Amino acid sequence: MRPVVFSARIGGHGVLSVVDRALLVEEAGFDQVWTGNDIFGEPGLVTLAAIALRTSRIRFGSGVIDPVSLHPAQVAMFASGLQELSGDRFLLGIGAGSDVFFRWGGINPAKPVTRTREAVLAIRELVNGRSPAGVPGVADGWTAQAVLRSWRPTPIYIGAMGPRMLDLTGRIADGALPLCLPPRHVYGVVDQLSAGAAKAGRTIDDLDVAACVWASISDDRRAARHLLAKHIALYSGSLSADALIANGLDPAEFAHTQELMLAGREQEAIASVTDSMLQLGIVGGVDDVIEQCAALIDAGVRHISFGPPVGPDPAAALQLIGRKVLPVLRSHLS
Structure with a gap:
């Protein structure tokens, strides 16, 4: 079985505050850190570049970039650049984006599953040095000249919630970022991802499935x-x-x-x-969180992603998880 991964999903007000929190997550011993890039929200791409430069060990991801306000070719360019900048620590999280936000900007995209599928398949070709032209499932219009000048292979995760998006994720993604409310909802998510993976001749073991949970921890x-x-x-x-x-x-x-x-x-x-x-x-408290996380791990969950609110003092909560929760859970696995 693959080792268990622990990640944190972070936000903040301004680039510097998020980068400081990413450093704290790295120092606390997490394996991954994720931050967003919503249109009209925080400038996630700037933040991700800063995280690449300021951290040294932790893998970091976009949770998530939409391929509507950014063209898939641009997403692939940025992903390849972040891979180079970080020594291949970047994880590309793609999501359909919010139709509400798109309407604010006068954007009317294709349906969520369609635009996500077309983008992920195109981006995978681009970050591997190929043109998406003629690839089944990719939108029409790409030409053979659509090849990145500087490309870098990048794992692609999909932010998935509904059955059709989970099916798509199982078929084409390297990882899944489902919001699991409640945490045990991950078991149903895994079943749907497994069904999608089977359609593509894959298994659930081919994906990193992050159980994205709400967490609140404090002494x-x-x-x-x-x-x-x-x-x-x-x-x-x-x-x-x-x-x-x-x-x-x-x-x-x-x-x-x-x-x-x-x-x-x-x-x-x-x-x-x-x-x-x-x-x-x-x-x-610490014991409560350990008990709840251990139950998920014992049931087969291999990636727990702690997300907002995290705790009354988010920085202290992340440190508490790193200092008192993760070591116990890792020893529980050995």
């Missing part, structure tokens, strides 16, 4: 619980009722919390988050 368990409850309250209206039911959760509880949020009663909404609802993430 103060109450503070950790309150922070995750606040995070859940903020997103209570954005969660699929079908997905909640499939994971044994009650959509009515989330609807009640959403009603309180919409009425401006935030503190009541946070207080309404039940222990059952907290199963959406990994939460608690």
Whole structure:
């Protein structure tokens, strides 16, 4: 079996704050760090270049770049450049992007699965020194001259949520970045990825599947619980009722919390988050987080990716995970 990977998904306000946090993640002993590049959001490409220069060991990835606001050829160029700059530590995360954000800029792209498939297949050709022209599944219009001057092979991950995107990821990607809410949702994700992989003559072992979870850790368990409850309250209206039911959760509880949020009663909404609802993430003190992560690993999960909110003090939480959680989990595996 492949070794277990631990990564952190980070954000911040401004390039320097994110780079400083990436350094902290490296020093804490994580294997990978991921940061975003949303259109109208933080300048992720600048941040990734800075991370390449400021870090020395950790692998780092884009979580995620969309191939709409950036043409696939540009994505391939940037990926190859980041590989060269970092000594081949870069991981290219691709996602369909947000149609809401695209509309802000007057952009009307193809459907999410179509644009993702066309881009990933084209980018793979480009970062391996080939033209995408004539490759099955790639959009029309590429010519034989469409070859990068400076190319560098780069692993490609897809940010996937729905069944069709997971199927696509299983068929064509090197890795998957599914948001697993609750963490045990990763088992269903793996089943869907496996089915997609089988269609392409592959197995799930050909992919690095990151169980992207919400995490809140603190020596103060109450503070950790309150922070995750606040995070859940903020997103209570954005969660699929079908997905909640499939994971044994009650959509009515989330609807009640959403009603309180919409009425401006935030503190009541946070207080309404039940222990059952907290199963959406990994939460608690060191022992709690170790127990929850170990259960995932024992069930076959090979990559746990800790994401926002992480903890009441995100920097302290990352250090706590690195100092007290990861060593125990790694010894648990040996």
